[in-house]
Amino acid sequence: MTDLSNDRVRSLIDGEMAWDELRNEVLPDPKDPNRFEKTREVLQDRVDWDDPILVPLNDHLYVVGTDEGRVVRTECGEDLCDVDENWKRSCRIRVRDEDEEFEELYPKYMHVDPDWAFELREWYCPECYKLVDVDAVPVGYPVIKPFDPDIDTFYEEWQGRPAPDREGDDAAAD
Amino acid sequence: MSKQDRQGSDLHDPGTTVRERKFDDAEPPIGWDGQTLQEMLDESERLAEETGHYQGLDELEMKEEDRFTYERLYSRLRGALVSARETALHVSASPIVREIGELCFQVYTPEGDSIAVSTGIIVHVHTGSLAIKYMIEQDYEHDRGIQPGDVFCNNDNDLGNVHTTDVHTFVPIFYDDELVAWADGVTHEIDIGGMTRGHDQLASTNRHEDGLYATCEKIGEDDKLYQDWRDRGQRGTRTPMYWDLDEKCRLAGCHMIREAIHDMIDEVGVDTFKQFIYEAVEEGRQTMESRVQERLFPGTYREASFLPITWGDKAWQPGSRQDMMNHLPVEVTVDEDGGMELDMEGASPPGPHAFNCAEGSMEGALWVSLTQCLLHDGKVNDGAHMAVDTHYPEGSVTNPQDPELSYHTPWATIFPTYQGVWKCISRGFFSRGFREEVVTGYGEPSDAIQGGGKLMDSFADAIPDALGDYFPVGPFELSCQGLGASACRDGLDYAYAMFNPEADLGDVEEWEQTQWGLIQLGRKVKPNTAGHGKYRGGTGWEGMYTVMGSEDVSLYCLSLPDVTWCSSGMSGGYPHSTSYSVRAHDTDLASRTVKGEPYSIGDDRPGDHQFEQNIEAEEIIRDQSGMFWPEEFDNYDMLHYKMSGGPGWGDPLERPPEKCKEDIEDEVFTPDIVEQVYGVVGEYDADDREFTIDEDATRERRAEIREERAEETQSFEEFFEEEKDRVKKGDWNDGVQWMYEGVFELSEEWADEFRGFWDLGDNYSP
Numbered sequence: 001m002t003d004l005s006n007d008r009v010r011s012l013i014d015g016e017m018a019w020d021e022l023r024n025e026v027l028p029d030p031k032d033p034n035r036f037e038k039t040r041e042v043l044q045d046r047v048d049w050d051d052p053i054l055v056p057l058n059d060h061l062y063v064v065g066t067d068e069g070r071v072v073r074t075e076c077g078e079d080l081c082d083v084d085e086n087w088k089r090s091c092r093i094r095v096r097d098e099d100e101e102f103e104e105l106y107p108k109y110m111h112v113d114p115d116w117a118f119e120l121r122e123w124y125c126p127e128c129y130k131l132v133d134v135d136a137v138p139v140g141y142p143v144i145k146p147f148d149p150d151i152d153t154f155y156e157e158w159q160g161r162p163a164p165d166r167e168g169d170d171a172a173a174d
Numbered sequence: 175m176s177k178q179d180r181q182g183s184d185l186h187d188p189g190t191t192v193r194e195r196k197f198d199d200a201e202p203p204i205g206w207d208g209q210t211l212q213e214m215l216d217e218s219e220r221l222a223e224e225t226g227h228y229q230g231l232d233e234l235e236m237k238e239e240d241r242f243t244y245e246r247l248y249s250r251l252r253g254a255l256v257s258a259r260e261t262a263l264h265v266s267a268s269p270i271v272r273e274i275g276e277l278c279f280q281v282y283t284p285e286g287d288s289i290a291v292s293t294g295i296i297v298h299v300h301t302g303s304l305a306i307k308y309m310i311e312q313d314y315e316h317d318r319g320i321q322p323g324d325v326f327c328n329n330d331n332d333l334g335n336v337h338t339t340d341v342h343t344f345v346p347i348f349y350d351d352e353l354v355a356w357a358d359g360v361t362h363e364i365d366i367g368g369m370t371r372g373h374d375q376l377a378s379t380n381r382h383e384d385g386l387y388a389t390c391e392k393i394g395e396d397d398k399l400y401q402d403w404r405d406r407g408q409r410g411t412r413t414p415m416y417w418d419l420d421e422k423c424r425l426a427g428c429h430m431i432r433e434a435i436h437d438m439i440d441e442v443g444v445d446t447f448k449q450f451i452y453e454a455v456e457e458g459r460q461t462m463e464s465r466v467q468e469r470l471f472p473g474t475y476r477e478a479s480f481l482p483i484t485w486g487d488k489a490w491q492p493g494s495r496q497d498m499m500n501h502l503p504v505e506v507t508v509d510e511d512g513g514m515e516l517d518m519e520g521a522s523p524p525g526p527h528a529f530n531c532a533e534g535s536m537e538g539a540l541w542v543s544l545t546q547c548l549l550h551d552g553k554v555n556d557g558a559h560m561a562v563d564t565h566y567p568e569g570s571v572t573n574p575q576d577p578e579l580s581y582h583t584p585w586a587t588i589f590p591t592y593q594g595v596w597k598c599i600s601r602g603f604f605s606r607g608f609r610e611e612v613v614t615g616y617g618e619p620s621d622a623i624q625g626g627g628k629l630m631d632s633f634a635d636a637i638p639d640a641l642g643d644y645f646p647v648g649p650f651e652l653s654c655q656g657l658g659a660s661a662c663r664d665g666l667d668y669a670y671a672m673f674n675p676e677a678d679l680g681d682v683e684e685w686e687q688t689q690w691g692l693i694q695l696g697r698k699v700k701p702n703t704a705g706h707g708k709y710r711g712g713t714g715w716e717g718m719y720t721v722m723g724s725e726d727v728s729l730y731c732l733s734l735p736d737v738t739w740c741s742s743g744m745s746g747g748y749p750h751s752t753s754y755s756v757r758a759h760d761t762d763l764a765s766r767t768v769k770g771e772p773y774s775i776g777d778d779r780p781g782d783h784q785f786e787q788n789i790e791a792e793e794i795i796r797d798q799s800g801m802f803w804p805e806e807f808d809n810y811d812m813l814h815y816k817m818s819g820g821p822g823w824g825d826p827l828e829r830p831p832e833k834c835k836e837d838i839e840d841e842v843f844t845p846d847i848v849e850q851v852y853g854v855v856g857e858y859d860a861d862d863r864e865f866t867i868d869e870d871a872t873r874e875r876r877a878e879i880r881e882e883r884a885e886e887t888q889s890f891e892e893f894f895e896e897e898k899d900r901v902k903k904g905d906w907n908d909g910v911q912w913m914y915e916g917v918f919e920l921s922e923e924w925a926d927e928f929r930g931f932w933d934l935g936d937n938y939s940p
Contacts, residue, residue, distance in 0.1 A: 009607070013662070056607075092884075105748060106847075109781065116737050117905070118737075118739070120749075139900050140914070141478070142927065142932070
């Protein structure tokens, strides 16, 4: 069993872990059973806000517990929406569907044929303009919500404890 | 007519290849303890339904109480399968099997549930299961007969296969009068007949054009293949020698497995063996559930992939001459018990193309995906399959339930679909902190140049008569695509194939021994194929072929992603590049070679028409679509092809400039693309392959890109109104129209979701 220190988790998150270490100590099974909590601690230390991270969604998006309920928050602190809503509706978006726009990213011939009505939708943080997702879909395709995490099942059933934003609930009820 | 005598070659003389052996018949019922196979299957399904455990085994008694015997039996069984594969592949002559290892052996319970699998194309661990269950349910036990020494064959996708050129050989394994297991060997054939040459056809549009079908057919008894079956293979394929030796390879492997199982039972007793195989399957199921709880996050994950089919101006048959697009949505749900469900509600209907995919093919592909991302170890068998509920909508391209369709190339449906599944699972990995397990997808293993030709007489004289003068073209370079990035490192470069964890493109020399008239002029890294991102996808590569000493050569290309992307990257990563094609007819290659002048071996800068700069030709076809149908090639004609990169992870502006410098020097990206996408500016000395970063200019360019982002984006509300307007006008091409129309007809549920999202009335239809 590989017991990863928080420093090594930090190195993994930063993409700085050497391949030998990654291959020999991080990739093989069994994994460190506390990886989730260690990762959460490292990520929580890095953000400028105190509300607890409940689920990391991607490099810059988190589900966070707040006094007003669970929200999707960007790393820079922008609350996009309630956790039950699709955070893409709160992003800034750029749609590419023409040759000139595709050819800022790919050489001629190596991108979508514009006759095929296909789009690259780039989703940006409305505050810091980090790119948080890219969809490649035909014109008219609905905007899918990528993930609905079942947060309480995870913490209560799989981790055996309340979610960090509900830790005081039992005591309060008592 | 081929030089080879299709009836009289020494290679096909039964006397040289078959041993005489007579088995005693086993009177039905042949199941355990006086049961029929159908009774065993019914009981197995009842117990699974009622208890949630395979055979009702909530405890693994043997594993707990006699762990050494249990693990030793599994190791011996697994060893027997791997040994059978490594030995039997040398019987084959086809480089697809012998060099690339496109074969696999597996063992099943009498009910048809896989216990263990060899290395190789393990996508088939579950497809064989379906074929065995079909034979049970059709009562082969009493009708056709299942006897010691019997041999069965199946390549019918609708009954249990992936695509028609994967051919299974089944051997029932008896101990005394009971069926104790089944052995199954699969090889990927280079040709099974059909309307065109090739192992993944484009042109076939229905079953009758697919080629030779074996429908869970008994093909031999007493370990000997029937004469009529052998004749059928010899006369029904373009490559009878490869067909024959591949079949002997499969049969030899199955017989090795049978002997190994007999030895095991002789040693431990049949009751112990029976208990072991049931517990092994249940352990596989339990392992899958526990792995889901260990690695994923409960909840619902969603993705959608797409496959453009550009048949409007390509197809031969009038009925298929239309542009189409397959919609391949996936919804993965992980429940509180660690169970997983895959739902493809909203998938497109099947069509007049070769990309229709039977339910068993989809299940096989799910299985090969799970074994690579969740189940790398433990008991890899049908237990994992039992831990996942699937919904491939009946009547859709993922489960047509229609044997009339063509199923020759379902991979074109499978590859995009499982990009979506991998992305869903990767989201789970990421949320749990397992960033090293994230994979954003993969380069779709295609751009498969296929076809065949004949050697001119002067060249054919150098080839042994027994091999004939027809050469098939089916290189497996498609086995080496770029893998998607993870969330902590770049994707693997030019070394991955989704369908076979042991990806290998093979040696040029090995393929040139088979594809005599097709000469490889070059292979190199293809710049700008990798998907952009903080961690880029693995890069793809390109190659060049010419034809020499041949006649009657036709070649075609199955290419993905073609004129649109199938999927995208993750967390701000972009999809890898799409494909395109360049081929030249009636070239000056021969005279350039004689004069020692340079000729094109690649097409680094397609926008500059780089290929054309070092070759002249009567006709050069350069097309944004990489997919082209069978086309005649003469000697010294040239054919460029490329293999995909993988999708990226993360915002490209977060990629360290030093990494971009390496990308340029390794020819993964060109400097202009790096400046535009990554904002890294500098000077590139191409002769010394050295890029010098201009740090100030890089800082400025990155700031400029961030400003551009603010200027060129719009709010969601603005986007919604503009896009909704396009929806109401149907502002898309015929292929996308075909997709929306078909999905609306097939799935009221998906149609309602579409109408609801765009806030359209109940009467809206595309």
